[in-house]
Amino acid sequence: MATPLIIHHIDKIGSTQDEANRLAELGGVLPLLLIARSQSRGRGRQGRGWLTAPCALACSLVVRPEWSCQNWSRVPLVAGLAARSAIKEVVGLDVSLKWPNDLVTGDGKIGGVLSESSGDRMTVGLGVNLWWPDPPSEIAALGIEDPEWEIANSIALIWAERMISVLDGDFTHWGYEEYRKVCVTLGTEIIWEPDGRGVAVDIAFDGALLVDTTGGRLELRSGEVREVRPTTLDSDPGRYRGDDAR
Ligand code: BTN
Helix, strand or coil: CCCCCEEEEEEEECCHHHHHHHHHHCCCCCCEEEEEEEECCEECHHHCEECCCCEEEEEEEEECCCCCHHHHHHHHHHHHHHHHHHHHHHHCCCCEEECCCEEEECCEEEEEEEEEEECCEEEEEEEEEEECCCCCCCECCCCCCCCCCHHHHHHHHHHHHHHHHHHCCCHHHCCHHHHHHHECCCCCEEEECCCEEEEEEEECCCCCEEEEECCEEEEECHHHCCCEEECCCCCCHHHHCCCCCC
């Protein structure tokens, strides 16, 4: 990916993810970043929809990573780290990451990443809620109005450049230690669909979430898990460790 980033701006689109894929299919030069001012049919993980906030960043990056595809399980986590650092640089706010790739603050989820692959390409979408006076439950925004679209644009550009620089380098430098520090899922009891329950104890080097369950330690992979939620029900993390000293 030594070629310069090609940037497309668009006013209105159904999904930046679909449009970026379409441009890549048509032979668009990669890496390609598509940024939309408004998005009407955003897509989320696991076939869900994505509601785009009244003031939001919606963008998708198509890349041909230098990494071999067995290392691509780390890409969603790299995208979360790059988004976190771009938000910090542009608006000065610290956001945390909920495994695998939700951007969260104390108020709720403020953004998400959607990673998809096709052959030797990856399309990684980023949505960030900048301003949303009346968001749905558990959803929040950064509380920043951006009528000139400058903030959204700056976050997108910094995010894409950081992603490209990591994906052009050695995969072992993907940000493992940093991810473990900013991942708020660690140390919490979680449930996941269809019927999993345990305590998230660590991140594996390939990006999997390590979870202690009553049946032993499991590795959850982002593509295999539909939803991970924290639980406060019957919370007693010690029972997953056979911890007598609790
Ligand atoms: C998730 O949390 O489920 C991931 C949401 C990803 C949403 C972004 S918005 C820009 C890009 N275009 C889409 O259609 N989806 C992603």
